[in-house]
Amino acid sequence: MKQQVWDALQTIRQKSDHVVRERTGGDRIFIQVGSATCENAAGAVEIAEEFRKHIAASGRDDIVLRRTGCTGRCSREPIVSVYRAGAMPVKYQQVTRELVHKIFTQHVLKGEPLLDHVLDGPIEAVSRFEILNCASIRCGWKGEKICGGPMADRLRAMGVEPEECRVIKASCFGACSAEQAGKCTHILVRPQNVLYRIETLDDLEEVVREHIRGGRLVERLRVRDEPVSQDFFELYGEVAFFNRQTRIALRHNGIIDPESIEEYVHYRGFEALAKVLSRGDPQAVIDEVIKSRLRGRGGGGFPTGEKWTLATQSPEKVR
Numbered sequence: 001m002k003q004q005v006w007d008a009l010q011t012i013r014q015k016s017d018h019v020v021r022e023r024t025g026g027d028r029i030f031i032q033v034g035s036a037t038c039e040n041a042a043g044a045v046e047i048a049e050e051f052r053k054h055i056a057a058s059g060r061d062d063i064v065l066r067r068t069g070c071t072g073r074c075s076r077e078p079i080v081s082v083y084r085a086g087a088m089p090v091k092y093q094q095v096t097r098e099l100v101h102k103i104f105t106q107h108v109l110k111g112e113p114l115l116d117h118v119l120d121g122p123i124e125a126v127s128r129f130e131i132l133n134c135a136s137i138r139c140g141w142k143g144e145k146i147c148g149g150p151m152a153d154r155l156r157a158m159g160v161e162p163e164e165c166r167v168i169k170a171s172c173f174g175a176c177s178a179e180q181a182g183k184c185t186h187i188l189v190r191p192q193n194v195l196y197r198i199e200t201l202d203d204l205e206e207v208v209r210e211h212i213r214g215g216r217l218v219e220r221l222r223v224r225d226e227p228v229s230q231d232f233f234e235l236y237g238e239v240a241f242f243n244r245q246t247r248i249a250l251r252h253n254g255i256i257d258p259e260s261i262e263e264y265v266h267y268r269g270f271e272a273l274a275k276v277l278s279r280g281d282p283q284a285v286i287d288e289v290i291k292s293r294l295r296g297r298g299g300g301g302f303p304t305g306e307k308w309t310l311a312t313q314s315p316e317k318v319r
Contacts, residue, residue: 002277002278002279002280003278005274005277005278006274006275006278008274009265009270009271009274012265012270013265013266015262016261016262016263016264016265016266017266019262019266020262020263020266023064023066026062026085027062027085028062028063028064028085029062029063029064029082029083029084029085029108030064030066030081030082030083031051031055031063031064031065031066031080031081031082031104032066032067032068032080032081032082032083033047033048033051033065033066033067033068033078033079033080034067034068034069034070034071034077034078034079034080034254035048035067035068035069035258035259036069036070036258037070038070038074038077039070039077039078039079042074042077042078042094043078043096044077044078046097047078047080047095047096047097047100048065048067050100050101051065051080051100051104052065054100054101054104054108055104058104058109063108066257067257067258067259068254068255068256068257068258069253069254069256069257069258070253070254071236071242071253071254072250072253072254073093073119073239073241073242076093076094076119076120077093077094078095079091079092079093079095079119080092080095080100080103081235082103082107082108082113084111086191087111087126087191088126088127088128088130088190088191088238089190089191089235089238090107090113090118090126091118091119091236091239092114092117092118092119093117093118093119093120093121095117099114099117102114102117103117113126119239120239120240120241125163127162127164127165127166128163128164128165129164129165129166129189129190129191129212130165130166130167130168130189130190130191130237130238131151131155131165131166131167131168131187131188131189131190132169132170132187132188132190132233132238132243133151133167133168133169133185133186133187134170134171134172134173134175134185134186134187135169135170135171135172136171136172137181138172138176138178138180138181138182139172139176139184139185139186151167151185151187151204152167154201154204155167155204155208158208160208160212164212165208165212166238168237168238168243169243170188170233170237170243170244171229171243171244171245171246172229172246173186173188173195173227173229173230173233174227174228174229174246175195175197175223175225175227176197183199184197184198184199185197185198186198186223187204187207188230188233188234188237189207189211189212190234190237190238192211192217193230193234194211194217194222195222195223195226195227195230196218196221196222196223197221197223198221203221206218206221207221228248228251229246229247229248229251231251231252231255231267232247232251232252232253232254232255235254235255252267255267282312283312285308286305286308286309286312287305289304289305289308290303290305290306290309291305292305
């Protein structure tokens with residue numbers, strides 16, 4: 001029975017992964033509109049409908065309209081994101097019905113972003129590449145110990161101009177351990193969304209030479225294990241409001257369609273439940289909650305693990 005639970009989840013996940021690949025694969029253009037209650041109150045439903053009309057009128061079948069949950073930038077809603085293959089994702093703030101027409105005709109159809117309406121903009125240009133440099137103290141303190149100085153300065157010394165590659169300080173990716181503190185730094189290169197572990201200045205020069213200039217991934221420096229927050233940084237890493245955050249519980253906000261069970265399962269939904277049911281050990285769950293030091297959010301802040309322990313000790317089994 002225990003193994004059956006885990007096997008059942010893997011079967012469901014395989015089907016969900018296939019559905020997500022079908023939805024997101026290829027060279028299609030994606031227009032993403034927030035659909036949280038706060039976004040809807042700001043007019044997101046009408047904005048999505050306007051985009052739907054424009055897509056239908058264009059006769060294009062390679063433009064996909066999708067929705068997502070709240071990103072947490074409520075004062076700038078409705079937020080609309082445009083994703084084109086091989087190009088930087090661009091987010092627009094406080095989108096109106098009139099702005100929908102400009103976004104669609106200029107950016108979606110012609111590939112020319114509206115720089116004055118970019119989230120937390122205006123901006124002067126959209127770079128061909130962006131390097132998100134982990135600025136945590138573990139990662140060689142903003143890469144300076146590894147690269148001999150701030151990452152942006154090192155790139156300029158290599159002849160890489162801001163129009164070609166923009167360097168952005170980001171919060172911790174969660175890609176290193178305590179043993180690696182000060183010995184390496186991590187950079188996420190967009191729009192290819194490749195995470196590299198940099199240990200020397202030579203490593204950085206190789207990434208610039210091969211990836212930025214040559215368009216070839218540097219496999220030997222690539223981090224294979226995807227950190228929990230990487231998906232969020234891949235989509236929202238250029239926005240200062242977001243890239244200073246280290247998202248764990250909320251790392252999929254602004255990524256998943258809130259009404260798609262396939263996307264939820266694809267992003268490891270139900271995995272914790274399946275693990276618990278597969279182990280069949282209630283006390284192990286309580287021990288884990290005790291170790292987490294989780295507390296109730298009421299005024300007393302009562303330890304959750306202790307509360308659950310008291311419940312198991314109750315002689316009354318009817319709940």
